[in-house]
Amino acid sequence: MVGFETFLEPSSTERKTGMAYDLPEGVDIRGKYDAEFAKILSRDALQFVADLQREFRNHIKYATECRKEAKMRYNNGSLPGFDPATKYIREREWVCAAVPPAVADRRVEITGPVERKMIINALNSGAKVFMADFEDALSPSWENLMRGQVNLRDAVNRTISFHDTARNRVYKLNDQTAKLFVRPRGWHLPESHIFIDGEPATGCLVDFGLYFFHNFKAFRRIQGEGFGPFFYLPKMEHSREAKIWNNVFERAERLAGIEKGSIRATVLIETLPAVFQMDEILYELRDHSVGLNCGRWDYIFSYVKTFQAHPDRLLPDRVLVGMTQHFMRSYSDLLIRTCHRRGVHAMGGMAAQIPIRDDPVANEAALELVRKDKLREVKAGHDGTWAAHPGLIPAIVEVFTNSMGNKVNQIHTVKREDAANLTEEDLLQRPRGVRSMDGLRLNTRVGIQYLAAWLTGTGSVPLYNLMEDAATAEISRVQNWQWLKYGVELDGDGLGVKVTRELFGRVVDEEMARIEKEVGQEKLKKGMYKEACKIFTRQCTTPILDDFLTLDAYNRIVIHHPKGSSSRL
Numbered sequence: 001m002v003g004f005e006t007f008l009e010p011s012s013t014e015r016k017t018g019m020a021y022d023l024p025e026g027v028d029i030r031g032k033y034d035a036e037f038a039k040i041l042s043r044d045a046l047q048f049v050a051d052l053q054r055e056f057r058n059h060i061k062y063a064t065e066c067r068k069e070a071k072m073r074y075n076n077g078s079l080p081g082f083d084p085a086t087k088y089i090r091e092r093e094w095v096c097a098a099v100p101p102a103v104a105d106r107r108v109e110i111t112g113p114v115e116r117k118m119i120i121n122a123l124n125s126g127a128k129v130f131m132a133d134f135e136d137a138l139s140p141s142w143e144n145l146m147r148g149q150v151n152l153r154d155a156v157n158r159t160i161s162f163h164d165t166a167r168n169r170v171y172k173l174n175d176q177t178a179k180l181f182v183r184p185r186g187w188h189l190p191e192s193h194i195f196i197d198g199e200p201a202t203g204c205l206v207d208f209g210l211y212f213f214h215n216f217k218a219f220r221r222i223q224g225e226g227f228g229p230f231f232y233l234p235k236m237e238h239s240r241e242a243k244i245w246n247n248v249f250e251r252a253e254r255l256a257g258i259e260k261g262s263i264r265a266t267v268l269i270e271t272l273p274a275v276f277q278m279d280e281i282l283y284e285l286r287d288h289s290v291g292l293n294c295g296r297w298d299y300i301f302s303y304v305k306t307f308q309a310h311p312d313r314l315l316p317d318r319v320l321v322g323m324t325q326h327f328m329r330s331y332s333d334l335l336i337r338t339c340h341r342r343g344v345h346a347m348g349g350m351a352a353q354i355p356i357r358d359d360p361v362a363n364e365a366a367l368e369l370v371r372k373d374k375l376r377e378v379k380a381g382h383d384g385t386w387a388a389h390p391g392l393i394p395a396i397v398e399v400f401t402n403s404m405g406n407k408v409n410q411i412h413t414v415k416r417e418d419a420a421n422l423t424e425e426d427l428l429q430r431p432r433g434v435r436s437m438d439g440l441r442l443n444t445r446v447g448i449q450y451l452a453a454w455l456t457g458t459g460s461v462p463l464y465n466l467m468e469d470a471a472t473a474e475i476s477r478v479q480n481w482q483w484l485k486y487g488v489e490l491d492g493d494g495l496g497v498k499v500t501r502e503l504f505g506r507v508v509d510e511e512m513a514r515i516e517k518e519v520g521q522e523k524l525k526k527g528m529y530k531e532a533c534k535i536f537t538r539q540c541t542t543p544i545l546d547d548f549l550t551l552d553a554y555n556r557i558v559i560h561h562p563k564g565s566s567s568r569l
């Protein structure tokens with residue numbers, strides 16, 4: 001077990017040890033050796049991660065089993081809903097710990113992968129917060145994850161810089177920078193380059209553990225005004241998962257010798273079951289919470305996944321499932337009411353539009369859509385929101401500032417008591433709209449191109465002037481699967497065509513031809529488009545829906561280092 005002293009003093013075992021990682025008992029690293037990575041993967045840091053893994057692995061396994069049981073219930077016809085057993089938590093009056101001053105104002109948060117140049121750009125962007133992402137926006141290759149940890153360490157210490165040799169441009173931090181939040185992976189993803197007691201480590205414990213171990217001290221001094229580090233927690237389905245995170249935080253705080261409640265986290269409500277657990281999630285994390293966020297894209301994906309055996313709840317075209325659909329508006333309203341009642345931030349989500357550089361008219365139209373989305377959020381009572389791109393920040397700041405005036409948030413001024421009347425039916429209402437051949441084609445084209453990028457190390461990409469990441473690609477995948485499974489009629493084109501395997505096969509061929517035309521033969525050949533097409537097609541046509549697109553695809557990016565060269569010294 002690591003103790004407080006090992007956090008403060010670099011131990012003798014952290015010295016450079018040649019071409020192999022210095023491993024504690026029971027830990028094996030199968031990822032490539034790199035001298036920079038070795039500073040992150042120090043013996044004491046790995047011991048800290050291994051201790052977390054050993055303490056929490058059974059809790060994680062149990063939570064995973066519970067997810068499977070819930071899935072079975074939904075597949076047998078049940079609907080998700082509020083849990084009568086925890087009614088007392090929803091009804092009683094209680095509040096979370098007070099918001100740390102460093103993050104009272106979160107009106108605009110930029111997000112992006114933990115890539116070196118983007119981290120600097122995001123921290124300098126003028127946003128109040130930067131959420132550095134090991135999740136939806138990152139392809140979790142060994143290289144990306146470990147470089148990401150190196151980059152974050154340098155960002156927290158303010159030594160980060162980047163030289164773009166092609167443009168001869170040097171990137172450095174401004175004096176004023178955004179506050180850093182880090183989003184580890186979801187509970188479902190293993191880290192198959194690190195084995196602990198013969199099993200792959202849990203991805204999020206690796207992300208959290210390494211980042212916390214190396215940065216908690218500098219972060220609290222430089223960024224957090226005595227608090228921190230700060231986190232975003234993704235893809236939870238139940239408060240028992242939030243309880244595990246709370247216990248992880250308490251353990252980390254104890255070992256670091258910092259006060260309980262130092263670490264703070266915002267939970268993304270981005271699965272359908274979790275919308276019925278918002279009070280319970282906040283309650284479990286009440287000493288460590290800084291609110292909830294509407295992770296709208298994964299939420300839509302989760303709607304399809306939860307209702308995979310409910311043909312009466314099929315989705316219309318992906319582009320029609322926006323925040324103004326009744327079930328999405330109800331979710332955002334209830335999230336605001338819940339957060340403000342418990343004294344924490346209610347964060348909005350991500351508009352998918354990004355700046356369109358070469359077309360001013362289209363650019364203005366995209367910006368206007370973003371402004372409209374943000375105006376709806378701030379008027380509804382959200383305290384802040386996400387921006388996908390630095391170019392959107394001035395417009396978003398303006399919308400929030402015009403509406404909030406000189407308040408830093410709306411926690412105590414917009415209570416949304418009206419949302420207390422929202423029912424399970426409101427939260428589950430099927431989205432309205434048509435289904436079209438264009439929708440099927442776009443899902444296919446986007447899904448394949450996204451996956452091709454992901455397989456080659458890029459987790460967020462611009463496609464057809466929109467931001468695409470793992471969450472948006474999931475919608476494309478499961479929507480195709482759902483339409484195929486139930487042989488839906490495409491009623492949006494007036495053609496009345498049914499979606500069959502034959503039709504889908506033709507669509508895949510034609511969309512691959514279109515992709516080739518758009519990206520060029522050379523790029524298609526060099527890239528992973530064919531592999532992506534194979535994976536995507538299999539996942540759309542499989543009789544039993546895969547839980548996550550990235551679980552299957554992950555196996556293709558795991559590269560084990562030749563045996564012996566990174567083993568124990």
Ligand SMILES: CC(=O)SCCNC(=O)CCNC(=O)[C@H](O)C(C)(C)COP(=O)(O)OP(=O)(O)OC[C@H]1O[C@@H](n2cnc3c(N)ncnc32)[C@H](O)[C@@H]1OP(=O)(O)O
Pocket residue numbers: 110111112113117118119121122133136137297298350354355387388389390460461462466467468469471472
């Ligand atoms: C569903 C969810 O989970 S949402 C959260 C997860 N998703 C994300 O975080 C997506 C974040 N956004 C992005 O990754 C990018 O904006 C993309 C991929 C959508 C578009 O990227 P690009 O096409 O490279 O954008 P573009 O070429 O316009 O970039 C212009 C500049 O802005 C920078 N930039 C763009 N987006 C970001 C960002 N999110 N953070 C920091 N810098 C950024 C680029 O690095 C580039 O910098 P440079 O001029 O110094 O070279």
Ligand SMILES: O=CC(=O)O
Pocket residue numbers: 136268270294295296297298299349350471
């Ligand atoms: O993580 C955010 C989402 O929308 O999904």
Ligand SMILES: [Mg+2]
Pocket residue numbers: 136234268270295297298471
């Ligand atoms: Mg998400």
